[in-house]
Amino acid sequence: MPIELAPMTQAALRRCAEYLDGPGAIACCGFPASGKSTTAQFLASLTDAVVLDKDQYAHDLEVSVMSVLTQPNDRDSDVYKSVVAPHLYSGLIRTGLRVAAKYPVVLDAPFLGTIQQAADHGTSLREHLCTIANLDEPIPVTTVWIDSTQAEIRARMHERGFARDAGKLTDWDAYRTGVLDSGLRELACSVVDLVIAN
Numbered sequence: 001m002p003i004e005l006a007p008m009t010q011a012a013l014r015r016c017a018e019y020l021d022g023p024g025a026i027a028c029c030g031f032p033a034s035g036k037s038t039t040a041q042f043l044a045s046l047t048d049a050v051v052l053d054k055d056q057y058a059h060d061l062e063v064s065v066m067s068v069l070t071q072p073n074d075r076d077s078d079v080y081k082s083v084v085a086p087h088l089y090s091g092l093i094r095t096g097l098r099v100a101a102k103y104p105v106v107l108d109a110p111f112l113g114t115i116q117q118a119a120d121h122g123t124s125l126r127e128h129l130c131t132i133a134n135l136d137e138p139i140p141v142t143t144v145w146i147d148s149t150q151a152e153i154r155a156r157m158h159e160r161g162f163a164r165d166a167g168k169l170t171d172w173d174a175y176r177t178g179v180l181d182s183g184l185r186e187l188a189c190s191v192v193d194l195v196i197a198n
Contacts, residue, residue, distance in 0.1 A: 017043055020047045025100035030198075033153045076175065092109060115188045
């Protein structure tokens with residue numbers, strides 16, 4: 001069941017959509033189950049943008065590689081973060097921003113590792129994405145952190161019942177401590193252009 005967007009969230013997204021009135025990109029970032037996909041689709045409906053969803057981008061490749069390395073839906077381990085995620089994200093970013101040079105694009109992904117990299121380099125997420133894409137000409141890029149409470153995230157994970165959430169829900173305290181309370185939210189809010197509560 002899709003997440004209902006509150007009127008205040010919709011209003012904030014309408015203002016955000018004004019940044020995408022032609023070629024360019026909006027990157028929707030946030031923790032899993034924060035409502036990124038719902039907000040990405042809403043933005044796309046306002047801007048006629050193409051949505052590139054990280055979960056659909058190279059799903060079969062991601063699952064097959066992780067099946068060999070650890071477990072098919074393992075996205076929180078050091079193995080995933082060091083072996084799979086960097087290449088998956090660089091491909092998504094390069095593809096998305098190259099398309100965005102000609103058409104409006106909404107990128108839908110957590111971008112947690114990319115946010116950490118931007119903070120480590122002392123740059124904005126927008127600048128870091130453009131550096132990864134290595135474009136010939138600059139394009140307009142807006143980065144948005146979709147902010148949800150831990151209780152909302154947990155409830156949405158339960159409700160949607162995705163296999164990739166099972167490990168998180170089974171050991172919620174470890175996931176909360178290692179990811180949600182890791183300082184990534186605060187870093188994200190310091191490197192993105194906009195923070196939108198959902």
